[in-house]
Amino acid sequence: MNTVVSGIRSTGNLHLGNYFGAIKNFVQMQNDNNCFFFIADWHSLTTHPTPADLHLNVKQVLAEYLACGIDPEKATIYVQSDVPEIPELYLLMNMNAYLGELERTTSFKDKARKSPENVNAGLLTYPVLMAVDILIHKAEYVPVGKDQEQNLEMARKFAKRFNNTYGEETFPIPKSYSFTGESVKIPGLDGSGKMGKSEGNAIGLVEDPKDIRKKVMKAVSDSGPTEMNQEKPEVIQNLFSLMDAVSTKDTYDFFNDKYNNCEVRYGDLKKQLAEDIINFTAPIRERFLDISQDEAYLRKVTQQGAEQARESAAKTLAEVRRLFGFRKF
Ligand code: TYM
Numbered sequence: 001m002n003t004v005v006s007g008i009r010s011t012g013n014l015h016l017g018n019y020f021g022a023i024k025n026f027v028q029m030q031n032d033n034n035c036f037f038f039i040a041d042w043h044s045l046t047t048h049p050t051p052a053d054l055h056l057n058v059k060q061v062l063a064e065y066l067a068c069g070i071d072p073e074k075a076t077i078y079v080q081s082d083v084p085e086i087p088e089l090y091l092l093m094n095m096n097a098y099l100g101e102l103e104r105t106t107s108f109k110d111k112a113r114k115s116p117e118n119v120n121a122g123l124l125t126y127p128v129l130m131a132v133d134i135l136i137h138k139a140e141y142v143p144v145g146k147d148q149e150q151n152l153e154m155a156r157k158f159a160k161r162f163n164n165t166y167g168e169e170t171f172p173i174p175k176s177y178s179f180t181g182e183s184v185k186i187p188g189l190d191g192s193g194k195m196g197k198s199e200g201n202a203i204g205l206v207e208d209p210k211d212i213r214k215k216v217m218k219a220v221s222d223s224g225p226t227e228m229n230q231e232k233p234e235v236i237q238n239l240f241s242l243m244d245a246v247s248t249k250d251t252y253d254f255f256n257d258k259y260n261n262c263e264v265r266y267g268d269l270k271k272q273l274a275e276d277i278i279n280f281t282a283p284i285r286e287r288f289l290d291i292s293q294d295e296a297y298l299r300k301v302t303q304q305g306a307e308q309a310r311e312s313a314a315k316t317l318a319e320v321r322r323l324f325g326f327r328k329f
Helices: 016-029 043-047 051-068 085-094 099-103 106-114 126-135 146-166 209-217 234-246 249-260 266-291 295-324
Strands: 003-009 034-040 076-079 141-143 175-177
Touching: 003 016, 003 043, 003 126, 016 034, 016 051, 016 141, 016 234, 034 051, 034 126, 034 295, 043 051, 043 126, 051 076, 051 266, 051 295, 076 295, 085 126, 085 295, 099 106, 106 126, 106 146, 126 146, 141 146, 146 175, 146 295, 209 266, 234 249, 234 266, 249 266
Parallel strands: 003 034, 003 141, 034 076, 141 175
Antiparallel strands: none
């Protein structure tokens, strides 16, 4: 049995990118692995949520995890901030993480460019905290989307560095995982490369069907192919990628053939895509609306998850403390 760890930041409702990049794997992997899936609320602090938003966002992601089929009887589901062993390991790992390598990470550079007024230390050491999330349970596999590859590479670097420095195979070197064999990137509908919460181009897993229809019908397209079997421009490929994720193979092939024969009507394609997204998300939305009302159940899940996560984390932390030389007198 392998150990699997992954988490999602609590920064708003989850979207199709989160589902196909991460959660779909969580649901599959929980059946035959030792899984830890958490809500990364400490990671959400880099953008300074209000206390009310912080709490609401955690609750929302938790209810969405459960609505998607992550099962607390199969996987440990917990809130990151319920595990105080994490910040202690984070402090220790920060001593062997260097300014140069942290400043060079693409996500740090991107965020520093977009919000120059908020280049805080938490943003700089974000990859260290993420590495700790993974290493504290000695994970072998980390199911994440393509955008997290560099962070995972940093986690591998920190794990190897620790193992080399302290002369023991303390941490397995974590690998990314995706059911598709290679990491997934779900595109946005605005012609941009990636669907994302902060990109404002996301379709939520529990979004109202009316809003889904509106967003899909407004998706960027072009005036259509002019030659048979023409290569698809990025904006069109994006629509087909979404269709590939949510529609049946027959539907995908039908519109793909239409495209290849220069007969595609984007209005029809978008209508079908919107209905397929709605059919796909409807059961998740329904369960979410129920579960998010059930405060007692949510409390029980997080309490049980915190206990299990802390037990696992405490074992690793005790080992690391011993390796650093912290001993009782
Ligand atoms: P976050 O919260 O940005 O995203 C959560 C997960 O969703 C995936 N994802 C996507 N996959 C495919 N296409 C997309 N358009 C798309 N958008 C998001 C992400 O790749 C991710 O798997 N740093 C992490 C959270 C984290 C974490 C960890 C993950 C903290 N500690 C430890 C794994 C292990 C993040 O910000 O993900």
